[in-house]
Amino acid sequence: xxxxxxxxxxxxxxxxxxxxxxxxxxxxxxxxxSNQFHVLRGxxxxxxxxxxxxxxxxxxxxxxxxIRTFNALEExxxxxxxxxxxxxxxxxxxxxxxxxxxxxxxxxxxxxxHMTVLQNVMLAPIWVRRRKKAEAEAxxxxxxxxxxxxxxxxxxxxxxxGGQQQRVAIARALAMQPKIxxxxxxxxxxxxxxxxxxxxxxxxxxxxxxxxxxxxHEVGFAREVxxxxxxxxxxxxxxxxxxxxxxxNPRHDRTKQFLSQIL
Amino acid sequence: MTxxxxxxxxxxxxxxxxDTPINWLKxxxxxxxxxxxxxxxxxxxxxxxxxxxxxxALTTAQWDVIPRNLQLLMVGRYPSELYWRxxxxxxxxxxxxxxxxxVVARRAPQLYSRNILIGLAIAAGVCLLVPTPLPYRLLxxxxxxxxxxTAWVGQQAGQRxxxxxxxxxxxxxxxxxTGLILIGGGFFGLExxxxxxxxxxxLTALTAAISIVLCFPIGVIVALGRRSPLPILRWLCVxxxxxxxxxxxxxxxxxxxxxxxxxxxxxxxxDRVIRAIVGLTLFSSAYLAENVRGGLQxxxxxxxxxxxxxxxxxxxxxxxxxxxxxxxxxIPAIVGQFISLFQDTTxxxxxxxxxxxxxxxxxxxxxxxxxxxxxxxxxDALLFWGFCYAMSAASRWVEAKVxxxx
Numbered sequence: 001x002x003x004x005x006x007x008x009x010x011x012x013x014x015x016x017x018x019x020x021x022x023x024x025x026x027x028x029x030x031x032x033x034s035n036q037f038h039v040l041r042g043x044x045x046x047x048x049x050x051x052x053x054x055x056x057x058x059x060x061x062x063x064x065x066x067i068r069t070f071n072a073l074e075e076x077x078x079x080x081x082x083x084x085x086x087x088x089x090x091x092x093x094x095x096x097x098x099x100x101x102x103x104x105x106x107x108x109x110x111x112x113x114h115m116t117v118l119q120n121v122m123l124a125p126i127w128v129r130r131r132k133k134a135e136a137e138a139x140x141x142x143x144x145x146x147x148x149x150x151x152x153x154x155x156x157x158x159x160x161x162g163g164q165q166q167r168v169a170i171a172r173a174l175a176m177q178p179k180i181x182x183x184x185x186x187x188x189x190x191x192x193x194x195x196x197x198x199x200x201x202x203x204x205x206x207x208x209x210x211x212x213x214x215x216x217h218e219v220g221f222a223r224e225v226x227x228x229x230x231x232x233x234x235x236x237x238x239x240x241x242x243x244x245x246x247x248x249n250p251r252h253d254r255t256k257q258f259l260s261q262i263l
Numbered sequence: 264m265t266x267x268x269x270x271x272x273x274x275x276x277x278x279x280x281x282d283t284p285i286n287w288l289k290x291x292x293x294x295x296x297x298x299x300x301x302x303x304x305x306x307x308x309x310x311x312x313x314x315x316x317x318x319x320a321l322t323t324a325q326w327d328v329i330p331r332n333l334q335l336l337m338v339g340r341y342p343s344e345l346y347w348r349x350x351x352x353x354x355x356x357x358x359x360x361x362x363x364x365x366v367v368a369r370r371a372p373q374l375y376s377r378n379i380l381i382g383l384a385i386a387a388g389v390c391l392l393v394p395t396p397l398p399y400r401l402l403x404x405x406x407x408x409x410x411x412x413t414a415w416v417g418q419q420a421g422q423r424x425x426x427x428x429x430x431x432x433x434x435x436x437x438x439x440x441t442g443l444i445l446i447g448g449g450f451f452g453l454e455x456x457x458x459x460x461x462x463x464x465x466l467t468a469l470t471a472a473i474s475i476v477l478c479f480p481i482g483v484i485v486a487l488g489r490r491s492p493l494p495i496l497r498w499l500c501v502x503x504x505x506x507x508x509x510x511x512x513x514x515x516x517x518x519x520x521x522x523x524x525x526x527x528x529x530x531x532x533x534d535r536v537i538r539a540i541v542g543l544t545l546f547s548s549a550y551l552a553e554n555v556r557g558g559l560q561x562x563x564x565x566x567x568x569x570x571x572x573x574x575x576x577x578x579x580x581x582x583x584x585x586x587x588x589x590x591x592x593x594i595p596a597i598v599g600q601f602i603s604l605f606q607d608t609t610x611x612x613x614x615x616x617x618x619x620x621x622x623x624x625x626x627x628x629x630x631x632x633x634x635x636x637x638x639x640x641x642x643d644a645l646l647f648w649g650f651c652y653a654m655s656a657a658s659r660w661v662e663a664k665v666x667x668x669x
Contacts, residue, residue: 071572073568073571073572099572099574102572104569106568108563110563110565110568110569112566112584113588114587114588123573124573127579127583173572173573176573
């Protein structure tokens with residue numbers, strides 16, 4: 001294996017003894033500051049390089065909050081999270097370092113409405129990676145072609161359909177050449193006929209070997225693409241299994257109940 | 264399929280709905296019956312007012328006070344042999360106004376639309392009719408011409424050089440500094456002109472311009488500080504805003520003019536005009552900060568989260584993502600604040616500075632022009648209205664141009 005450990009990184013070995021873990025979360029606990037609500041009550045999960053993990057669960061189960069801790073959009077109070085060998089801490093430098101390696105796609109797209117599609121994708125490579133403008137533009141055009149929006153490059157996000165906007169958001173995250181992609185309900189705000197184009201883009205990304213964590217209720221996508229499906233409920237990780245087993249043969253009653261509601 | 268083909272022959276709206284002037288009048292002014300009554304009553308009042316005013320303006324009013332004092336109203340006691348410096352400044356402002364106009368409208372299909380041409384013609388007429396010696400009138404006309412021509416230049420150049428807009432912004436800053444040097448002198452061999460000789464409309468425009476330029480960045484910084492996660496900074500900004508907003512402007516100006524000299528020794532007292540500008544700036548900054556804060560709050564949280572998820576640090580997140588959107592959202596409120604700042608400069612007359620209103624008062628104190636209040640103040644009002652209307656028209660125009668993008 002030619003994989004080079006990043007300098008200064010500690011070698012992370014997860015419970016299964018595998019050492020190619022990209023994300024290792026151990027007993028993560030979080031309380032909301034405003035009302036002391038215990039939203040994550042000790043969640044552990046490790047995700048390997050190239051793995052696609054789908055996180056399911058009823059609303060309020062803490063699944064979005066959980067994956068948002070991976071790039072420090074949410075703080076946590078107890079436990080330990082290691083991303084690609086770097087431990088998440090309050091050290092701002094390390095947080096920025098991790099955010100450069102972790103791309104995120106949001107439910108509401110969160111494109112920057114005052115910039116063109118192309119500018120949205122070029123922004124972070126130029127300002128964070130310090131790429132030259134021409135270089136950033138070349139990367140951006142390549143990514144926009146990949147997600148099928150090349151001809152819309154000069155338009156503003158508001159002129160695009162929801163599905164197109166979400167594909168731009170994926171291209172924007174990919175422009176940083178991340179090692180991990182987080183998807184926070186990427187199709188929940190879309191009209192039904194646009195869900196497919198976004199899932200197709202995610203599917204091809206998975207085929208290329210991207211490490212992905214997706215919060216989604218798309219069972220078809222989970223069955224076909226996921227290596228593992230996990231169920232979260234009430235701030236706990238209830239079930240963790242390959243998709244066949246998860247959907248056909250769930251072990252826990254909470255999973256059965258959840259599946260009976262969505263299938 | 265043939266049944267779905269539209270019959271193009273006579274598919275227009277019925278005659279009563281077509282947009283003829285008569286229909287418009289019927290629809291908007293004379294239906295239902297109570298609308299007719301309102302129209303007639305208001306029309307009668309308006310006609311009576313117009314008649315009374317016209318009668319006064321054409322028969323009773325003695326307008327000669329304006330042409331005889333026009334130079335005083337404009338620049339007060341500013342030395343007449345140095346007027347050329349003011350004309351140079353006006354020329355610079357004209358060039359950059361034209362360029363900016365052209366660059367902002369670089370994608371417009373027609374730079375000189377019908378309305379713009381009508382506006383230019385009216386402005387040209389006003390320039391020619393101003394009651395002042397002919398050379399000055401021709402100079403004014405030339406300025407107008409410069410604006411129109413540089414607008415075309417700006418449009419052509421703007422289509423070819425995308426960075427021109429940025430350069431013009433820096434250029435405006437250069438104009439601002441050059442303007443201060445031209446008016447005040449004291450550099451590059453220019454004869455120095457003391458601030459007590461800056462008077463009339465010149466002083467009004469100058470204090471307003473400097474205060475606007477200074478209060479904008481201060482307001483933005485205070486607004487950001489008020490949303491800062493650092494508690495001390497946040498409290499300081501809140502305290503500043505609440506203290507300033509709790510005190511009338513005239514009090515601040517009096518403190519500046521009367522109290523500060525009491526605390527400072529003779530040689531260290533800052534200039535009176537500078538003290539006035541500081542007062543206006545401090546006052547407007549607090550209000551501007553609240554306007555900008557409104558804009559900041561209107562930006563969804565997801566914008567900042569997306570920027571941070573991409574690895575942008577907090578400074579870049581605010582300056583590239585949040586602030587541009589926030590400021591765009593509150594352009595009307597910000598320009599409204601600038602307009603009221605411009606009007607608030609009249610309070611300087613009360614604390615003894617000779618701006619437009621101050622010089623008007625001293626003209627009215629001249630026994631020659633006793634009792635000509637209506638004429639002089641009406642003229643002042645017209646000038647103020649002109650400036651303020653120009654500001655609000657420009658803001659609406661810029662807003663439309665900026666929002667065309669999405």
